[in-house]
Amino acid sequence: MRTKEIKKSFKKTQSEIIKKLINLDTSCKIHDVIWKHKQGGGGKSCEIIGKKYIEKAAVNFSSITGQHLPVSALEKTGMKGLKSFNATGVSVIVHPWNPKIPCSHMNIRFFEASIGSKNVWWFGGGFDLTPYFIGKKDILFWKNAAKALCDRYNKSFYKEYSNTCNNYFYLPHRKEPRGIGGIFYDQLNRLDYTQCKDFSLECAEIFIDSYSTLFNKKKLLKFTKKERAFQLYRRGRYVEFNLLYDRGTLFGLQSGGRSESILMSMPPIVSWNKDYDFKHYENKLLKMFELARK
Amino acid sequence: MRTKEIKKSFKKTQSEIIKKLINLDTSCKIHDVIWKHKQGGGGKSCEIIGKKYIEKAAVNFSSITGQHLPVSALEKTGMKGLKSFNATGVSVIVHPWNPKIPCSHMNIRFFEASIGSKNVWWFGGGFDLTPYFIGKKDILFWKNAAKALCDRYNKSFYKEYSNTCNNYFYLPHRKEPRGIGGIFYDQLNRLDYTQCKDFSLECAEIFIDSYSTLFNKKKLLKFTKKERAFQLYRRGRYVEFNLLYDRGTLFGLQSGGRSESILMSMPPIVSWNKDYDFKHYENKLLKMFELARK
Numbered sequence: 001m002r003t004k005e006i007k008k009s010f011k012k013t014q015s016e017i018i019k020k021l022i023n024l025d026t027s028c029k030i031h032d033v034i035w036k037h038k039q040g041g042g043g044k045s046c047e048i049i050g051k052k053y054i055e056k057a058a059v060n061f062s063s064i065t066g067q068h069l070p071v072s073a074l075e076k077t078g079m080k081g082l083k084s085f086n087a088t089g090v091s092v093i094v095h096p097w098n099p100k101i102p103c104s105h106m107n108i109r110f111f112e113a114s115i116g117s118k119n120v121w122w123f124g125g126g127f128d129l130t131p132y133f134i135g136k137k138d139i140l141f142w143k144n145a146a147k148a149l150c151d152r153y154n155k156s157f158y159k160e161y162s163n164t165c166n167n168y169f170y171l172p173h174r175k176e177p178r179g180i181g182g183i184f185y186d187q188l189n190r191l192d193y194t195q196c197k198d199f200s201l202e203c204a205e206i207f208i209d210s211y212s213t214l215f216n217k218k219k220l221l222k223f224t225k226k227e228r229a230f231q232l233y234r235r236g237r238y239v240e241f242n243l244l245y246d247r248g249t250l251f252g253l254q255s256g257g258r259s260e261s262i263l264m265s266m267p268p269i270v271s272w273n274k275d276y277d278f279k280h281y282e283n284k285l286l287k288m289f290e291l292a293r294k
Numbered sequence: 295m296r297t298k299e300i301k302k303s304f305k306k307t308q309s310e311i312i313k314k315l316i317n318l319d320t321s322c323k324i325h326d327v328i329w330k331h332k333q334g335g336g337g338k339s340c341e342i343i344g345k346k347y348i349e350k351a352a353v354n355f356s357s358i359t360g361q362h363l364p365v366s367a368l369e370k371t372g373m374k375g376l377k378s379f380n381a382t383g384v385s386v387i388v389h390p391w392n393p394k395i396p397c398s399h400m401n402i403r404f405f406e407a408s409i410g411s412k413n414v415w416w417f418g419g420g421f422d423l424t425p426y427f428i429g430k431k432d433i434l435f436w437k438n439a440a441k442a443l444c445d446r447y448n449k450s451f452y453k454e455y456s457n458t459c460n461n462y463f464y465l466p467h468r469k470e471p472r473g474i475g476g477i478f479y480d481q482l483n484r485l486d487y488t489q490c491k492d493f494s495l496e497c498a499e500i501f502i503d504s505y506s507t508l509f510n511k512k513k514l515l516k517f518t519k520k521e522r523a524f525q526l527y528r529r530g531r532y533v534e535f536n537l538l539y540d541r542g543t544l545f546g547l548q549s550g551g552r553s554e555s556i557l558m559s560m561p562p563i564v565s566w567n568k569d570y571d572f573k574h575y576e577n578k579l580l581k582m583f584e585l586a587r588k
Contacts, residue, residue, distance in 0.1 A: 173547040253538070
């Protein structure tokens, strides 16, 4: 089983991301919870609360072992006769105080299963950016970092994975993308194992480094009460996406996962009120979202 | 078609509830939106924002006409060959400022369809109470009002509808009820049409009158910052229920309904942060929820 090695690497990824987040905001306090899953395995959830820049971040590691997967998860894979599986992953979400700093999300995951005497595995992952205020330059910077990563592995990856990301992070009931995108991939095993692993580990690295760059560039920018209110209002879309569509969230909750860890991605404070007229901000933002999809 | 008469009655119900809510908080401002559904029909959404007691309330009327219903909605009814339908309803939600005042929800709905030359109809509806702080007396008051209403129509209604309410307003991922319950009924046509209609109209009346009584009893109670924070935190559960489980919300969004109206039930401001240690409040509240189910 490759899971053992992956667990070690992913745990290292988790602690490196935590370190880098704390560098962004030295006021941060960390709250760790180690938990076990009723089916087997467990994880370490890490909540980061800062006073200056990071309002709330969550960096979670989990490694779940089980005998049965919900039919829905197996449908596409033709994995009848599955004997046992392990799903290991790291997920990250950052909700900053300053509305000029975007919110961002990343996850990487490894799936391994035995079917009879056969062993199957794949990687999945990706990252996306959900800004409240953003310009073309920053969009380009974010997209280029993702493209450079992909291109080092396979010239066709970026187009495919950035499309998957755009299609996945979309709110049909609002007819709105969740943000400016990034990359999103699943069931990756078409490169050899080591390359797939390296791609996923680099995915985490590129994410935290690009995000840190944007974060530091923005963190001292001044903001108004109205801009902060707009951030809280737009966070409502984030909640809507996570509870209505996010596969990880829904799968986690339906399969009896630890709800406190799964819902750690929820924003610290959210508003569905329009305390101000946000039309101007919203039109501008949605234009940028559209531009980012081209 | 009986829909015409029901539309008139339900519109009256909507405006009476609005009047009574404004009586509870004279600082309220009303924002009306009249909208059309792309398939046919439309509605009037009414958002109420107060400065003193009602942080946000929504009283929505809608009457949708269509040719097709999602398969899921027809499954239980054996309504193959459905030609056209109308669904008319009123829904109410109140989010008060003061955490000592419970949040509450009510809806009544009428469904009518032609299948070949046959006409089918039924009523549905109910109300429930989601307090943050509550005692036995108030629970008893709320339940008794619901029971008295039911008993006037059929002695078996209360037990059945209060069970349905308990089962429906439950968050499996939290292993928690949404609140102290009330009544919830669907596909009611076992009494004659007039009685079913009267029961539904009275359901709306009993709701607003009982709720107003509790509201007035509580509205001058003092509260601390910590109590208010607990309210915002518990509102997170409300959002989780509405987006993960509420059939009305999910059906509305999936069928291309007006998302601004459907999501008007979202609390004005919500927190997933535990800024304080809420254990004491939460244990007490969950005990009351349990007591209310007995």
